[in-house]
Amino acid sequence: MLFESLAAGFELFLTPAAIGLTLIGVLIGLLIGALPGLGPLMGIILLLPVAISLPPVAAMGFLIAIFVGGSCGGSISAILLRIPGTPLAAATLFDGYPMAQNGRASDAIGIAITASAIGGLIGGLVLIVGSPLLARFASGFAPPEYAILAITGLFAIAVISGDSLIKGLIAGCFGLLLATIGTDEFSTGYRFTFGTHHMLNGFHIVAVVVGLFAISEMAYQIMGRDLLKTPNVKIARPGFGSILLTLRHWKNLVRSSGIGVFFGALPGAGGVISSFTSYAIAKAWAKPEEKYGEGAEGGVVATEAANNATVGGTLVPSLALGIPGDASSAMLLGALLILGFVPGPILFEQQPEMVGGIFLVYMSANVFLLIAGILVTPVFVYVLRIPKFYLIPVVLLLCSIGTFALQASVFDLMVMLGFGLVGILFRAANYPLSPIVIGIILGPILENNLRRALLISREGYWIFLDRPVSAILVCINVSLIIGAIWFGLRKRKQKRLMVANDEI
Amino acid sequence: MPSAKTLQWMVNGFLAVIVAIVFQQVYTSMTEQGIASGGPYNNGASYPRAIAIAIAVLVVCQIFVDRFSTEPEQKMDNGIEASDLRRPMLLLIVFAVYLGLLKTLGYHLTTTPLVLGIMLICGARNIPKLLFSALTMSFAFAYIFENFLNVVLPGGIFSLNIPW
Numbered sequence: 001m002l003f004e005s006l007a008a009g010f011e012l013f014l015t016p017a018a019i020g021l022t023l024i025g026v027l028i029g030l031l032i033g034a035l036p037g038l039g040p041l042m043g044i045i046l047l048l049p050v051a052i053s054l055p056p057v058a059a060m061g062f063l064i065a066i067f068v069g070g071s072c073g074g075s076i077s078a079i080l081l082r083i084p085g086t087p088l089a090a091a092t093l094f095d096g097y098p099m100a101q102n103g104r105a106s107d108a109i110g111i112a113i114t115a116s117a118i119g120g121l122i123g124g125l126v127l128i129v130g131s132p133l134l135a136r137f138a139s140g141f142a143p144p145e146y147a148i149l150a151i152t153g154l155f156a157i158a159v160i161s162g163d164s165l166i167k168g169l170i171a172g173c174f175g176l177l178l179a180t181i182g183t184d185e186f187s188t189g190y191r192f193t194f195g196t197h198h199m200l201n202g203f204h205i206v207a208v209v210v211g212l213f214a215i216s217e218m219a220y221q222i223m224g225r226d227l228l229k230t231p232n233v234k235i236a237r238p239g240f241g242s243i244l245l246t247l248r249h250w251k252n253l254v255r256s257s258g259i260g261v262f263f264g265a266l267p268g269a270g271g272v273i274s275s276f277t278s279y280a281i282a283k284a285w286a287k288p289e290e291k292y293g294e295g296a297e298g299g300v301v302a303t304e305a306a307n308n309a310t311v312g313g314t315l316v317p318s319l320a321l322g323i324p325g326d327a328s329s330a331m332l333l334g335a336l337l338i339l340g341f342v343p344g345p346i347l348f349e350q351q352p353e354m355v356g357g358i359f360l361v362y363m364s365a366n367v368f369l370l371i372a373g374i375l376v377t378p379v380f381v382y383v384l385r386i387p388k389f390y391l392i393p394v395v396l397l398l399c400s401i402g403t404f405a406l407q408a409s410v411f412d413l414m415v416m417l418g419f420g421l422v423g424i425l426f427r428a429a430n431y432p433l434s435p436i437v438i439g440i441i442l443g444p445i446l447e448n449n450l451r452r453a454l455l456i457s458r459e460g461y462w463i464f465l466d467r468p469v470s471a472i473l474v475c476i477n478v479s480l481i482i483g484a485i486w487f488g489l490r491k492r493k494q495k496r497l498m499v500a501n502d503e504i
Numbered sequence: 505m506p507s508a509k510t511l512q513w514m515v516n517g518f519l520a521v522i523v524a525i526v527f528q529q530v531y532t533s534m535t536e537q538g539i540a541s542g543g544p545y546n547n548g549a550s551y552p553r554a555i556a557i558a559i560a561v562l563v564v565c566q567i568f569v570d571r572f573s574t575e576p577e578q579k580m581d582n583g584i585e586a587s588d589l590r591r592p593m594l595l596l597i598v599f600a601v602y603l604g605l606l607k608t609l610g611y612h613l614t615t616t617p618l619v620l621g622i623m624l625i626c627g628a629r630n631i632p633k634l635l636f637s638a639l640t641m642s643f644a645f646a647y648i649f650e651n652f653l654n655v656v657l658p659g660g661i662f663s664l665n666i667p668w
Contacts, residue, residue: 053653166569170519170562177522177555184548189539191548192529215599219592227626389626390637393619396599397645400606405655410607417603421596425518429511447551454544492573 005132005348009057009356013364017058022361025065026368027376032066033073034380035391037221039086040070044331045209046395049402056339056354061361063335064315067328068365071271071308072116072373075300076380079108080233088271088307091279095292095299102295105234109377110242111297112304115253117370118246119305122257123264123312124363127319130265132348132355134320139345143452144464148473150446153323155477156267158435159484167431175439176446178203185444186451198411205334205440207403207412208419212433214399215420218392220427227388235381238374249301252282260306264313270326271307278306308369312362319343319355322445327434330441337441512570519563526556594625610660615642 012018032043043066051059074089079096092112099108141149154176158168181192182202193199246253256278263274282302283292290296314325315332322344324330333343341347341354348355403416426433457463465471506514530549534540539548602618619638628634649655651668659665 050653053655164566164569166562166566170559170566173555173559173562174519174522177526177552177559180552180555184539186545187537187539187548189534189537189548191534191539191552192525219595222591222595222626223588225588228628389623389628392595392626393622393638394641396622397615397619397641400603401611401645401649401655401657404606404658405649405653408656410603410658413603413606417596417600422518424592425511425514428506429508429515431515450551451544 005352005356006128006359007356008353009358009360012057012353012357013061013360015055015058017055018061018357018361019364021054021058022061022065022365023368023372025062026069026365026372029066029069029071030073030076030369030373030376030380031069031383033070033089034076034085034384035073036077036081036083036085037217038070038395039074039088040067041328041331042214042217042395043067043070044328044335045206045213046398046402048206048209048331048335049405051335052338053405056341057357057361059335059339060332060358061365063332064311064358064362065365065368067311067332068116068120068308068362068369069373071120071311072113072304072369073380075112075116075304076109076377077384079105079112079300080236080381081231081384088275089303090272091275091303092300094279094303095294095296098293098295099297099300100236104295105236106238107242107245107297108300109236110238110240110374111246111300113238113373113377114243114246114370115249115256115301115304116308117366117373118253119257119260119307119309120311120366120369121363122254122305123261123309124359124366125312126261126265126309127312127315127362128359131316131320134316135345135348138321139349141345141469142467143449143456144467144470145473147446147449147453148464148470148477149321149323150442150449152473152477152480153267153317154435154438154442154446155480157326157438158432159480160270160273163430165481165484165488167429168435171426171431171433172435172439175436175441176443177439178208178436179440179443180447185448198409203415203419204403204406204412205338206406207415208440209331209334209437210399210403211416211419211421212423212426212436214395215416216423216427216433218395218399219420219424221388222392224388227392230385230387233381233384235378237378240374242374243370245297246301249298252285252298252301253305255285256282256302256305257309260309261313263306264310264325265316267317267323267325270314271310274310275303275307278302308366315358315362319347319358320345324438324441327437330434330437333441509570512566516563516567519559523556523560523563526552591625595622598622598625606658606660608660610662610664611646611657612642612664612666613660613662615645 029043032038044063047066051062071088074085075092077083077085078089078092079100082097084090084093096108154172158172159165181199183200184191259278260274279299279302282298286292286298290298292299314329317323317325318329318333324333336343400413403412406412453463464474530540530553534549541547598621602614605614616638619641620634623634646657647668650657
């Protein structure tokens with residue numbers, strides 16, 4: 001299954017469009033990642049409308065490359081400006097910025113790019129080996145397992161993505177509800193369409209997500225006071241010697257990549273947790289003379305290898321089970337669905353060439369990241385000097401034209417604006433937005449499999465406990481919720497104690 | 505900036521409206537269509553109704569948590585002053601007007617003023633430079649989308665489309 005899909009994928013991958021767009025995707029990803037406030041998710045969202053008009057492997061190559069490049073790009077601004085371009089690069093600050101202060105900015109960026117690329121390649125190996133195995137295991141799954149698995153994915157992201165479990169669950173349920181708008185697949189009845197033909201297929205996911213994330217982000221960006229400021233950035237020119245510098249930390253590189261893949265494969269965990277965890281572990285294992293926190297190369301290696309390996313890890317459950325690990329992979333799944341492919345075991349069985357093509361674009365994106373990243377970084381450093389007042393209209397224009405291009409519909413633009421307002425409100429009230437996207441993607445999977453499971457069941461909901469895999473998943477879900485409540489209560493108690501101590 | 509409690513109540517209100525709409529639709533439109541009862545195959549209303557109930561229960565839990573929370577009320581300002589809110593509000597108004605006029609006046613007549621407007625809201629004041637940037641951005645995007653991605657941008661009542 002593994003080599004068959006790879007061999008079949010070569011034919012789709014070896015086209016000028018697929019290779020060229022993967023390279024362009026990496027460059028766009030690095031650029032978007034480097035610009036503070038944007039990130040891989042925003043890059044995927046903004047360019048999704050462009051991608052869906054391309055051939056499938058080229059489209060997925062373009063988007064996956066943005067994910068890969070964007071996950072690394074944040075380190076450039078973290079190292080040079082002490083502002084992580086994305087939350088993924090927050091841990092890179094600890095040693096990357098001190099390295100720059102010590103006159104080693106070029107080395108720091110070179111190490112970050114090399115560690116990201118190698119971490120990504122290690123993640124890719126796990127993806128290529130692990131996802132077909134997981135898909136083969138999941139091919140025995142029936143509707144009850146898929147329904148509970150969808151709930152697990154939603155619970156996991158709701159538990160981890162914000163400070164409050166309840167808010168995460170509310171956001172997830174809101175996403176599930178949005179997914180019910182339109183024609184019901186079973187009864188063919190219309191739900192929440194309000195008699196308008198625009199709503200027959202529900203809201204277009206791209207319009208919703210662009211509104212929630214991009215419009216609300218721009219509204220927040222414009223509140224800042226540095227809109228006209230040109231950041232003072234010194235030009236850094238990393239060289240290929242950084243590869244040798246990085247390989248000196250090979251144990252750290254492999255360990256951090258492993259941590260990244262592990263957290264990536266867990267729904268909801270993502271790159272931020274993996275980069276902080278791998279940094280903490282690398283620091284704990286380091287010798288005192290390495291001086292973590294004062295410009296240690298190992299610190300940059302640990303965080304960057306981990307956050308890019310996470311990309312490979314997060315694609316494992318996304319492709320093999322159709323359950324996204326985070327909002328970015330949810331958008332990739334959304335793109336795959338729009339392109340006419342159903343992620344999960346069925347994709348591995350019926351369209352192995354597409355799976356192979358995705359593996360190849362992922363691996364090549366990391367190779368391009370290594371080469372192009374080192375060569376083109378000085379250009380991105382110039383881009384960091386562009387004031388925000390140019391950036392905001394560019395993003396808004398991309399949002400509007402991209403959303404309009406989906407179906408040549410002004411209605412989609414109104415949906416985008418409406419969800420922009422919802423996004424602003426939710427963000428202001430500290431509601432996480434990622435569970436909404438995951439809910440929209442998982443909604444049809446959950447509803448269809450839940451109703452199918454109930455159709456084949458003779459004992460109603462007991463079917464979910466009769467089958468071993470689904471019973472185990474039910475136990476995992478219950479443990480997740482109990483664990484989250486316990487941790488929440490403990491956190492509140494600690495906060496209360498701290499307040500009481502402060503008062504004393 | 506509104507307090508955390510005010511914002512929470514705004515979200516609660518929004519979610520209450522959503523839940524009310526779900527029940528209103530279940531008992532009117534879906535009942536009329538005959539999809540609000542029966543087994544799992546025919547009953548298209550049971551799933552959204554269950555989710556709406558879940559949202560309602562979670563909102564009540566959130567209200568309960570907020571009500572009995574002993575934590576001091578947070579201000580959601582993060583160093584943002586009330587005057588800073590003027591810019592996002594203006595941005596949203598300008599953007600809404602743009603979307604409203606897009607179909608009528610077309611892409612080329614509305615986009616340059618939008619870009620110019622946003623840059624002015626941001627505080628930039630060098631009009632000739634801004635005008636040049638706005639025109640460049642507007643035409644560059646139109647060229648890329650129309651030429652490479654075969655998107656037909658709205659021409660409006662004047663049917664303004666550039667044959668690149």
